[in-house]
Amino acid sequence: MTGAAGGVTTEQQHYRDLxxxxxxxxxVVTSLDAQGVPRGMTCSSVTSATLSPPTLLVCLRNGSATLDAVSATRGFAVNLLHDGGRHAAEVFSGPDPNRxxxxxxxxxxxxxxxxSKDAFAVAECRVSGTQEVGDHTVVFGEVARIAQTDGTPLLYGLRSFAAWPLPSESARQGSEAAPRGSEPAYGARSSRG
Known part of the structure; x- marks a missing residue:
């Protein structure tokens, strides 16, 4: 492997390009540290893990203040950004400690x-497991509560931001999905113990 700019190997750069x-x-994954100070970071590595119990996973950089906070308090929120949330995505991906x-x-x-201004949905999670993998830790979170409003998701690909393309009118008319209101819809799971 040959080195590239910033100490990144050629293979790592190819992987990033892929x-x-x-x-x-x-x-944006958020939490509170042991002193109650809010911490957060932009994250594109978010996915559902299981439906029963509802569990998602996020991949957080080892040594980050956000991972330290999640580990200390055993809780985190996943804020899904809408297409107007680019500023928040950029703020939480930068080095500013006062994000x-x-x-x-x-x-x-x-x-x-x-x-509240930049996310169209938030999932409040309790840590149910972790797995360190290389320079990141996979954090599994059992979803305790969800709040969601209408919103067009913010996407990131090819190193740029974009809004989710809306379907054509004819495609929307054929959809049987129930419309959501503009007020947050809260769902809560009862505690199992």
Whole structure:
């Protein structure tokens, strides 16, 4: 392997190029550290893991303040950004330690940070497991509560942001999906113990 700019090997750069060609939704994972200070980072590595119990996973960089907070408090929120949330995505992917002073946020019912202006949905999670893999840790979170409004998801691919393309009118007329209102719809799971 030969080195590339920034200490990244050629193979690592090819891998980054490959993954940048796969568009994905953008989320900001938030938590509170042991002192109650909000922490968060932009994350495109979010996926569902199981339906029963509802569990998702996020991949967080080892050594990050966000991973440290999630590990300390055993809870996190996944804020799914809408197409107007690009500023938040950029803020939470940068080095600024005062990220929360640059966005509008509130506390979820659990007390976790919710990016109320930039996220069309938030899932409040309890850590159910972790697995360190290379320079990241996969964090599994059992979903305790979801709040969701209408919104067009923000995507990232080919190193640029874009809005999810809306279907044509004829495709929308054929859809049998129930419309959602503009107020957050909360769903809660009962605690198993």
């Amino acid at each position: 993954m940048s060609a796969f568009p994905t939704g953008i989320a 929360f002073s640059r966005v509008q946020w509130k506390q979820c019912r659990s007390g976790l940070p919710w990016l």
